[in-house]
Amino acid sequence: MNYLSDSLLAAVALILSFDREVQLAVWTSLYTACVAIVIAAVFGIPFGLWLGLRRFPGCRILITLLNTLMALPTVVIGLVLFGLFSRQGPLGELGLLFTPLAMIAGQTVLAIPIVANYVLACVNGADHRVIDTARTLGATHLQASVQLIREIRFGVMAALIAGFGRVIGEVGVAMMLGGNIRGSTRTMTTAIALETSKGEFVFGLSLGLILLCVALIVNLFLNILQQR
């Protein structure tokens, strides 16, 4: 018991000392996750909107596929992109493997189905009169779609927060595509996994506490938005 409580106290002390290694891991996690979510929003929101508003042959299959992608293990995404980015892969010449860009690419692939699915659910749950009302007031299809997004904005924000929560807590993509390089691709999750295995339990615990705080803040936001 002493081991745990002592480690916890040491971890808090490490956080409060603004340890550079901890700060770097937190920064890398936050910025890769933020960039990935912004890119996922650019693709996921219109895709979810399109899927919710259009009815076409194969629509159900596409939705089922999207649901399946939500449950895709992160290591599988990491594996596929590793194949693409490795030297022998089709994108090997870009030299992206083990860079933050590769991690962002993987996290974007992970987040797009989550964002699209949440937006799709919001569109399905939205009042079907929004689009027609906007159209009768002179809106084009695009303007009416923007109005629909305004009407479901809390749901869309919840989609982005849910995607962010998934991305910042994942380890498979960051490990396989980032490689846990100190000061470059070391995220909170990869650092926890590897430093703990090296016996640096306090270091891992301090990052775990920060990750827990981030998850708590994200879920608090999500709860507030879902209540609105």
Next chain:
Amino acid sequence: MEPVASLKQILFYRSKFCLSVEYLELFPRRVYALTGSNGAGKSTLLRIMALLINPQRGSICFPGSTTKDLDQLRKKVTYVEQSPYLFQGTVSDNLAYGLRLRGIAREERARRIHLTLSIVGLDGFEQRKAKELSSGETQKVALARALVLKPDLLLLDEPTANIDGNSQPAFEGLLARLPKYGVTVVFSTHDRLQVQRVGAEFLCIENGTLQGQLTAACLQI
């Protein structure tokens, strides 16, 4: 006199329902009442006129306009559903929506919103939350939101369905006055006496077929 809109040989069908309109002309500054039993096709005809659904055959012309762009034509027609939807935000936000799309300046928007709300009897409602209004007030705001755009053609689907008996005469009076603001109105109703009270011309639709145009006086209700 040049009509505001004319419909020629319209044919629309969906599963077992079929709507046909051989010929219909709507003239400026008049009120038309679309009557018919449930499922006769009143709402469908209004939605076709609002350019929300495309008929399989036939054409709708707006003789005054030179464009064939549907998005541009849709700016001349506004349609208010039986249970209208108000956007989130204030009453003023709702009325401003269509004006913004038309590029109307802020001062002019505020002036028109104020004027239109007073026309529909909702003075001082600008900052009220749209989602907190009663169904009657919602109906009036939806009417104001359409009216503020000064459309050539205003289509109302059973506009008095959500209005209580006490407010109905005032609403009918408003419908009768709308041509003074340069608007042509088509509204659907089941109440033939209401048509007479508003002084509208009858457009009777039965089993998906539009019958001839008659005035209330002709019918001698």
